[in-house]
Amino acid sequence: xLIRMQRVVVIGAGVIGLTCAIRLxxxxxxxxxxxxxxxxxxxxxxAAALWYPYLALPQDLVTGxxxxxxxxxxxxxxxDTGVRMLNGTEVMRGATPDPWWRAAIPDLHxxxxxxxFADAWGFAAPVADMPVYLGWLRARxxxxxxxxxxxxxxxLPEPADAVVVDCAGLxxxxxxxxxxxxxxxxxxxxxxxxxxxxxxxxxATPTYVVPRGETVVVGGTEEPGDWHRTPRPETAEDILVRAxxxxxxxxxxxxxxxxxxxxPSRPTVRVEAVGRVVHCYGHGGAGMTLSWGCAADVAAxxxxx
Numbered sequence: 653x654l655i656r657m658q659r660v661v662v663i664g665a666g667v668i669g670l671t672c673a674i675r676l677x678x679x680x681x682x683x684x685x686x687x688x689x690x691x692x693x694x695x696x697x698x699a700a701a702l703w704y705p706y707l708a709l710p711q712d713l714v715t716g717x718x719x720x721x722x723x724x725x726x727x728x729x730x731x732d733t734g735v736r737m738l739n740g741t742e743v744m745r746g747a748t749p750d751p752w753w754r755a756a757i758p759d760l761h762x763x764x765x766x767x768x769f770a771d772a773w774g775f776a777a778p779v780a781d782m783p784v785y786l787g788w789l790r791a792r793x794x795x796x797x798x799x800x801x802x803x804x805x806x807x808l809p810e811p812a813d814a815v816v817v818d819c820a821g822l823x824x825x826x827x828x829x830x831x832x833x834x835x836x837x838x839x840x841x842x843x844x845x846x847x848x849x850x851x852x853x854x855x856a857t858p859t860y861v862v863p864r865g866e867t868v869v870v871g872g873t874e875e876p877g878d879w880h881r882t883p884r885p886e887t888a889e890d891i892l893v894r895a896x897x898x899x900x901x902x903x904x905x906x907x908x909x910x911x912x913x914x915x916p917s918r919p920t921v922r923v924e925a926v927g928r929v930v931h932c933y934g935h936g937g938a939g940m941t942l943s944w945g946c947a948a949d950v951a952a953x954x955x956x957x
Contacts (some may be wrong), residue, residue, distance in 0.1 A: 698913030702921030707936030717945025725778030734784025
């Protein structure tokens, strides 16, 4: 198929916006990213950034997008990307069937659960040091000729001479507008000086311990409809108690930072074209996990306009 090269304006500079912009620039389009928040100011920076389909539906599409992303992360891991493949364990409090997204990864296997848990499985997952990874994405986009401009928009641009790709995340609630987009608050604690060489996840609480470069991100919370961006001390204390019970090595570790991110939740992830606007938002807690898969679909949608 002959692809007609176009000017594309991408709204949003989180992991979804930058990844979509890269795939579009690689296809030969002229790509300009416009965002209120620069990459290191976005919710993506707060994420523990463990590959895991979380708070994202529908299952069939999410599994496909996650599988594509897994393959890309496995290819780019290492070097200066901030991405590495890291073994880890998810624990369950009762006997549990394989996850619905099982087909997205090459090797998920049962392991002996630690004391206090009834079931567990392990697999190698991509983990991103998000400040490093977002910087790598931005540099890659700029090498491809793409631009990034800070601007606060009150509505999506009129797509007169360009295709608009809406990767506004939670901002889509006002820009589209789409009131089905709602925040799910997540609070984490960043630790240093603790020896953790694998990720751990107890999805029931949710509690997770994820090594990220020289720090370890521990969390977390799942608070639908909560817009509060300031860390709550009592929540941080609860997170540390849960994380220390799951992984004793983090107990007493030096606290580097307390952070809050508002996940852009929606009943289903929206990836579709409406006229000359392509929407790609509502990824919940799986923006990094779905990024390359969704970007491939966005590039195909733009090519068809």
